[in-house]
Amino acid sequence: MSYTTKNFNIPTLKGLSEKQIKVHLGLYEGYVKHVNLISEKLQAVRNGEKELDPYITAELRRRFSFEFNGMRMHEYYFSQFEHSSQSFDEMNENSKSGLTSLTTEKYGNSENFITHIKEVAGSRGIGWVVVYYDSSMKTLHTIFVNDHELGQLAGLPILLALDLWEHAFMVDYLPSEKGNYVDAFFDNLNWGVVEKRFEIVNQISPA
Amino acid sequence: MSYTTKNFNIPTLKGLSEKQIKVHLGLYEGYVKHVNLISEKLQAVRNGEKELDPYITAELRRRFSFEFNGMRMHEYYFSQFEHSSQSFDEMNENSKSGLTSLTTEKYGNSENFITHIKEVAGSRGIGWVVVYYDSSMKTLHTIFVNDHELGQLAGLPILLALDLWEHAFMVDYLPSEKGNYVDAFFDNLNWGVVEKRFEIVNQISPA
Amino acid sequence: MSYTTKNFNIPTLKGLSEKQIKVHLGLYEGYVKHVNLISEKLQAVRNGEKELDPYITAELRRRFSFEFNGMRMHEYYFSQFEHSSQSFDEMNENSKSGLTSLTTEKYGNSENFITHIKEVAGSRGIGWVVVYYDSSMKTLHTIFVNDHELGQLAGLPILLALDLWEHAFMVDYLPSEKGNYVDAFFDNLNWGVVEKRFEIVNQISPA
């Protein structure tokens, strides 16, 4: 089993330079590489091809979450820029998904929802703003996850992921300009991708 | 929005006393209560009914993952004991799900799979062994999650959850007898529940 | 280099059984063992006697904090019971250390200080209440540290450590009786040990 680096069809972005995206994609590739590196080692141990102290194996396995989430979260992130930006309202016009009713129910309207995500993005520390869908309650949760793996909601599918590691913006912005980066993220976000994610997980009848 | 404490139809278990389960269910109720408590506070702030320093609000939101996962992980845990235990092989006989082929592919056979989970359960620290399904690769990942929220794999549905907090077994066992508790877990596990979870998430066409 | 398991001269305690202490000391020994185990492996790698992938070495080193703190925090904990309990007031009568003036300045009086520690002990989660001394400000900080290693204050000496892992009390108490355990801790605490720690770090002229 081996994960493959995905290619993202990212157009020219507003407020995020080609260099910024290129540097960031390079870091993403590092996560894919390390997921596979850990997986191979653990597999070799399971197969009896490699001997490792069980204590060491456990630590390697513990670290898998950091690398796996580093990979997966960046895939959520970059694919949100694919093709071209689409505003929440444009998405809503062309769609019959229930996403808008969910955001309305919890956050009042799309503007409030975006304002809320921006506020959560102002949390101090390094990590991600993540919007999850909890099918058991048919509700959204907007969370700040530290690093890649500290605070992910258990078992919930992810609809939106906003990277707030410093590497995500420091090619183009200073730390004090993080708010401008967050604005740029929303200028370029393709809400159609977020909606598509919701449609897929919404197929499931709740457990 | 308010989460409700679930009732679990748990039969008499082998090697896990009624008192142990009762104490454990009491802790689960504490998580549900605190999920709702945080949710209400955050909602009141969003609605303008309550004023809280944004810094405080952010910390409250950050802690939500601990309480939410504390609630949700226990729901995965207790529902695995419902009705009556079912061995992996019994589950496999009556089923056409692809779960067995997944476990075979990664772990060789069901016995190795269970041995593997037990080995991961031997990781030092407090937390959970969690088996996730990654639909993008059609593979399983068996991970040790620290506490409830440190190291959860991003966005992946959960098939199996084994609680390794000390409260999960210390009514009946000493810390040095953790292995006996893990054996008892598997003696009582209803693999049919695990399979049912897999069937539900397997409905989804991969993103 | 090899750390040695310390022996603690612990009298019969009130509200903490011999069995509880024995089980707990057994866990402490596990930490000492694993500190040495990691140290030996890392040393062997540094000496070129053992070859390990640098990625694996880094993970082993990262985990050192868990085991080292698991060892050290338990040493702070058990030595607080040595010889015989001494109340804050008894300690204060026989002493000329500035500890009392510190606690008075921050918490009002010794009773409030103990009430405060008990309140912090009520924080949800697994970990420790730790009282640190910051010589740069000549002040105390009372903190809840998660697990053993999440949230320790950088570089500050430790005056008091109260173990709130479930194994610290679940031989004698249920999780719902944690408050009784905390009371028992204070019934048995030798405040003279805390003061002695303060005297030692107070020798230092601030950096």
Place this chain on the structure above:
Amino acid sequence: MSYTTKNFNIPTLKGLSEKQIKVHLGLYEGYVKHVNLISEKLQAVRNGEKELDPYITAELRRRFSFEFNGMRMHEYYFSQFEHSSQSFDEMNENSKSGLTSLTTEKYGNSENFITHIKEVAGSRGIGWVVVYYDSSMKTLHTIFVNDHELGQLAGLPILLALDLWEHAFMVDYLPSEKGNYVDAFFDNLNWGVVEKRFEIVNQISPA
């Protein structure tokens, strides 16, 4: 009680621009501000001047470690550049401290010690390399601490702190050039400061 932003007498550095240092010092000021902000709120609650839900107070207190360490670690960091760089060997010539014998004992010689720190700096993730002194064993520990507060060794004084958050170098370097930043750190490091720290903590007779 209120912490004050320290001023550091930092000369022109090699490989670290004035802008980089200025931006970084700005972030340091944010930590001092937030340490005071949390302290004031907690103090007001203790004094009965402010009412806060105890759950909220606990979360605020839990977060204190992040802000406090963010402040303190940056103070260790910046003061290491003060006055002018001093190599390990220059430091050693003018000194009678036992620091060199400690580094020799554990790492062989000063060159190996520096190589070792650089290797630890290559650990994946965001955080710090920290060199601690354990007086009970008269030995050094070189650790990678995640973020500011995850993995700090309990109660040990800090001799050296190397910042590996992306903001520490991304004004001047790309993430892929982290090694060059680490080299620049050592080009500018005043080992005399490290030695002075050791002398101070070495005054203490071990507990």
